[in-house]
Amino acid sequence: MSSETAATVEPQTPWSTPRAIRIRTTSVVALSAAFAVVVVLFTGVAGIDGWAITFMGLSIVVVLARTSRAGSKERKDALMRVIITSAAVTAFAPWLSIFGSVILKGYLGIRPNFFSQDMRTTTPDDFLEFGGAxxxxxxxxxxxxxxxxxxxxxxxxxxxxxxxxxxxxxxxxxxxxxxxxxxxxxxxxxxxxxxxxxxxxxxxxxxxxxxxxxxxxxxxxxxxxxxxxxxxxxxxxxxxxxxxxxxxxxxxxxxxxxxxxxxxxxxxxxxxxxxxxxxxxxxxxxxxxxxxxxxxxxxxxxxxxxxxxxxxxxxxxxxxxxxxxxxxxxxxxxxxxxxxxxxxxxxx
Amino acid sequence: MSNTSTTVSATANETTAFAGLETRGAHAWFGKHHALRDISLTFPARTVTGIIGPSGCGKSTFIRLLNRMHEFIPGAAMAGSVLLHGNDIYEPTVDAAEVRLKVGMVFQKPNPFPAMTIRENVLSGIKLAHLKRPNHDDIVENCLTRAGLWKEVKDRLGASGGSLSGGQQQRLCIARSLAVEPEVLLMDEPCSALDPGSTLRIEETIKELAEKITVIIVTHNMQQASRVSDYCAFFLTDGGPGYLVEADSTRKIFTNPSDPRTADYVQGKFG
Structure with missing residues (x-):
């Protein structure tokens, strides 16, 4: 009686963003990010934070342009989303910058001896193959x-x-x-x-x-x-x-x-x-x-x-x-x- | 015997003319858990429909499908369609916020906004949705009157919503959902935490509401279902997903149901 009559029905999530739109949004974001890199490389704006701020400004302009024909509610919604997302990215940028430079400058010394030796018999200016922490x-x-x-x-x-x-x-x-x-x-x-x-x-x-x-x-x-x-x-x-x-x-x-x-x-x-x-x-x-x-x-x-x-x-x-x-x-x-x-x- | 194509037979002829809300083959999942199977139901406009059934048979899940609250649960999925005036509310072009503006909801536990006064609570929906409505004073009085709370609070509209008793808070929540003028009001066991007096008051409110809007109420209380509803739908689960056993006029469900399980349930033999 409690048969599996409905086994053919597939679960759907009609509320999630359709794939085509997601791809479009991602590519727009990627393009703005790339353009912001160009701006940082060829103008006075510098650093990861410079990039983040350029990226934020660009995204807002792009969203305004894309929603120019949409209703005011949709427009506000899209705009707020971009502002909030890019605020998060901007806050993330300094952290990324710190983390990036520590990794870039620190990875050279990551060798087995760094984790297995102390500095008793090594002078500070010895090669990194000797001594450790x-x-x-x-x-x-x-x-x-x-x-x-x-x-x-x-x-x-x-x-x-x-x-x-x-x-x-x-x-x-x-x-x-x-x-x-x-x-x-x-x-x-x-x-x-x-x-x-x-x-x-x-x-x-x-x-x-x-x-x-x-x-x-x-x-x-x-x-x-x-x-x-x-x-x-x-x-x-x-x-x-x-x-x-x-x-x-x-x-x-x-x-x-x-x-x-x-x-x-x-x-x-x-x-x-x-x-x-x-x-x-x-x-x-x-x-x-x-x-x-x-x-x-x-x-x-x-x-x-x-x-x-x-x-x-x-x-x-x-x-x-x-x-x-x-x-x-x-x-x-x-x-x-x-x-x-x-x-x-x-x-x- | 299959339960998959049950519809409200008593209303089948009139529904198309003034269907308020309709589901067709609605399913619901939480992750892999299949919670609700193939529900096709019609809710005629300006009627009260009671959803009854034992705990865990998907009643709440079902009404949360009707105003797109289901999708807030991570991993939730659905199938089938929900039609409001013949338009599927799950169409990609439909704005879920607009749907919820038209299909309001009152929850099991009273949840007035604690940081707002009684007056602000009633007007909160209008403010939140940026609606432009003149005469806020009239709206407050009208909604509180329809929720049966006006006489008790008219002299202290500036008091905090949390200062009211449980029954009063629930009626405040009803007033709050009326202020945005929904076309359908979903109620998820609205009286389960209330005393008999407040319950009676809210039941009267529900009957008055049905003169203007469509009400769908989930209830565990058979007497309540028989008192307030025009139609009844009986849900059941055999351990698997919940399904619809039968739906008909309340009189028929309570006096002469077509399924023996319905008869057993409404006579209190299980559940």
Whole structure:
């Protein structure tokens, strides 16, 4: 009775743009993009941003010309679409420009030895076949890992305090967290220098991690608070109505609901600190040898590696610095991808 | 026995003359999931049609096909045609926004715009669609009266839409959808979250609306379907895509349906 009588009917999407029109739109966009390249090459307008702005202007003119015979509504619609799209492209352009130059200048140093050797026995101006940044990569990861281990529980718990507990100190905590997010990174470095480094009489990875944690905490706490605020009151009520205590509800209902949001909080925190240089110069300093001990003396990190070799200023030293920057970008990218994969999406 | 070509037999003769809305062989998919199979239905102008059936049989999906809200869901697809005054609303040249202006919708949960006052909520459709309508005061009064809310809110039109009770909010949403003067109004279980008083009020509203426009209402409430609708369509699923079992005048569906499953359902034997 429930036969497959309709098996011959094919699903359609009449609302999607027909192929011919899509091809036409793409070719118009490609032509404008190519023309903008010509403008950049032969006039005073320069750079990727110059190209983007030319491209945006051109697209608007083209759309106005193409819709000249259409109704005013369609015209407005097409115009707004072009403005919004090209605004996105224009905002994208500087990022592309940065990324492009780091790749172009950094890829020369990407060799196996860059990831397997340190700089103990290599002078900065040696050929790129010698020496590497293993010590800096390990140092950076070690410090960010320690800083995260300190910050993520603290940050998420203070987010829980601000949204779930809502105790008497809510206002004060929120105020402190907000003003902490404005602390210049060098001040965080100085703070740890005067409290930890002078007390232990030694630069160390742990000191560096503490300075990074000071910077990371407000970002994580604020993001966690914003994310937890999005949980509908109904869900908490449902938990309470089942006889659950507040902390059980917070940890079994509220937090799992926004898992992906809290992952974002962690990502933003790591992104905030992984490229920090100034506080590390005062706390972990730098080193040319591979080290793992978090409490024993100065340790290298990618930002200080880049900073140091740029300062040396010879050809191969600068090449090493660019490669260091590229690796730093790549690490951030990999970390984010992993966090997205394993942090999971919110179940619907 | 095949269910694929059911039409509203009772109205077959009159439909062509003043069909408000009509579907022909309509299917709906969500990704690979076939949600709705081969629905051919006619909704005569200025009548109320109730869509009934157990949960998950595609009632909501069906009415979302009628004003092109289906396509907002990623991966959605459809087949067949939906005719408004004989013109297919899924033609490539048709502007979906224009369709939704003519085929309004009231949702299951009241959703007044929280940042707007009661008055602004009623006029929001006119503002959003850039319609030029004179006498905004008259429109506000007229729509709120037709939605049965005017007496309760006429002294506080400046209050926030969120300050009203659930039933009042739902009637505000009805008033809001009336302000753009739709030709068809789709209602997706509009009373499911309301108290009996508000429900009664909205049912009266629906009957008054049918003097001017075509109303299509999804409901789980058999009494409601029998009270407000002129025609009824019964949907069912056997685990696969939802399909139309039968559609007829409400009186016939509730007293002498041609399909035994319809009889079982309206007598509350399942669903």
């Amino acid at each position: 293993l010590h800096a990569i390990v140092g950076s990861l070690l410090m960010v890992l320690i800083a995260s281990a300190i910050t993520l529980p603290l940050g998420i718990l203070s987010g829980v305090y601000l949204t779930e507990v809502r105790g008497r100190l809510t206002f004060l905590v929120r105020f402190v967290v907000q003003s902490m997010s404005g602390v210049p990174s060098i001040v965080a470095g100085l703070f740890i220098y005067t409290t930890w480094v002078t007390a232990t009489e030694s630069f160390s990875a742990f000191a560096g991690a503490l300075a990074l944690a000071v910077l990371m905490l407000p970002t994580v706490a604020r993001t966690a608070e914003e994310v937890l605020k999005l949980v509908p009151e109904d869900l908490r009520a449902a938990g309470y109505a089942l006889g659950a205590r507040q902390w059980r509800t917070a940890f079994m209902v509220v937090i799992p609901t926004v898992r992906s949001g809290l992952t974002t909080a962690a990502i933003l925190g790591v992104a905030r600190v992984i490229g920090e240089t100034a506080p590390l110069l005062l706390t972990s300093l730098s080193n040319s040898a591979l080290r793992f001990h978090p409490f024993d003396g100065p340790i290298a990190s990618l930002p200080t590696y880049v900073f140091g070799y740029l300062q040396i200023g010879t050809e191969y030293a600068i090449a090493r610095a660019w490669t260091g920057s590229l690796v730093l970008l790549a690490i951030v990218f990999v970390l984010f991808t992993l966090a997205r994969r394993f942090g999971g999406k919110d179940k619907r």
